[in-house]
Amino acid sequence: MRAIMRHLSIILLALAFTNVFAHGSDKHTNLGDRATELKEEGKSRDIHPSLAEIRKMHPEFLKHKRDKTLRQGVRTKRNSLKACVNCHSSSKDGEHIPVNAPDQFCSTCHEKVGTSLDCFSCHRTTPKEDL
Numbered sequence: 001m002r003a004i005m006r007h008l009s010i011i012l013l014a015l016a017f018t019n020v021f022a023h024g025s026d027k028h029t030n031l032g033d034r035a036t037e038l039k040e041e042g043k044s045r046d047i048h049p050s051l052a053e054i055r056k057m058h059p060e061f062l063k064h065k066r067d068k069t070l071r072q073g074v075r076t077k078r079n080s081l082k083a084c085v086n087c088h089s090s091s092k093d094g095e096h097i098p099v100n101a102p103d104q105f106c107s108t109c110h111e112k113v114g115t116s117l118d119c120f121s122c123h124r125t126t127p128k129e130d131l
Contacts, residue, residue, distance in 0.1 A: 098125030
């Protein structure tokens with residue numbers, strides 16, 4: 001029984017460390033069209049003060065925003081999921097590619113850490129055409 005517990009502890013520790021370091025570099029395969037422009041202009045820090053914090057804490061931030069939006073009715077353009085999609089979506093031949101499509105912004109990180117991406121079962125994956 002002790003051996004099993006020891007093995008489980010090692011596995012849990014390994015999973016915890018790999019999850020923490022999964023987003024260690026500033027490189028991302030597909031930031032999205034607008035996000036890439038902002039990064040190249042040096043303005044990405046205006047949107048995300050700490051990229052490391054966003055990477056590590058974004059599920060908690062999204063849950064917090066969800067709670068404020070649904071339970072308290074707080075709706076701001078800057079902090080909406082629409083703003084994330086508008087900035088992090090890419091386009092090809094004039095057509096928007098969904099952020100959760102393979103090799104796109106949301107899907108690449110979620111695949112790396114082995115988590116489901118269920119936000120978009122309700123929310124839009126591409127910006128509205130009038131943006």
